[in-house]
Amino acid sequence: MLADNAYDTNAIRELIERQGAVPNIPSKANRRWKSCFSRSLYKGRNAVERIFCRLKDYRRIATRYDKLATNFLGAIYLVAAITWWL
Numbered sequence: 001m002l003a004d005n006a007y008d009t010n011a012i013r014e015l016i017e018r019q020g021a022v023p024n025i026p027s028k029a030n031r032r033w034k035s036c037f038s039r040s041l042y043k044g045r046n047a048v049e050r051i052f053c054r055l056k057d058y059r060r061i062a063t064r065y066d067k068l069a070t071n072f073l074g075a076i077y078l079v080a081a082i083t084w085w086l
Contacts, residue, residue, distance in 0.1 A: 001025075002045040054083050 001016045005026040013035070016023040024041050027034045056062040058079050066072040 002041060055079055 001021045001023050003025045005028050005035065008025050008031065010026045013023050013025070019083055023035070025035070026037050032081070053056065055076065059073075060075055061072075061079055064072060067074060070077075
């Protein structure tokens with residue numbers, strides 16, 4: 001489970017572990033106990049977050065003008081192709 005350091009609480013970490021996943025959350029600066037943290041996995045999370053931010057630059061995607069799911073998915077495909085091409 002990848003998350004931002006805003007989610008660095010014992011309760012959230014225990015919930016993730018109870019569900020059978022391993023939390024990969026960077027520790028806050030004021031935390032005494034530092035947990036294990038993989039920077040390479042966290043970089044992948046950042047890449048996915050940047051892709052979603054690029055998609056939301058297009059107003060049609062951010063506000064979801066399309067009523068039908070197929071039209072919305074088509075708009076996402078179109079925007080993804082344009083951002084990949086540019």
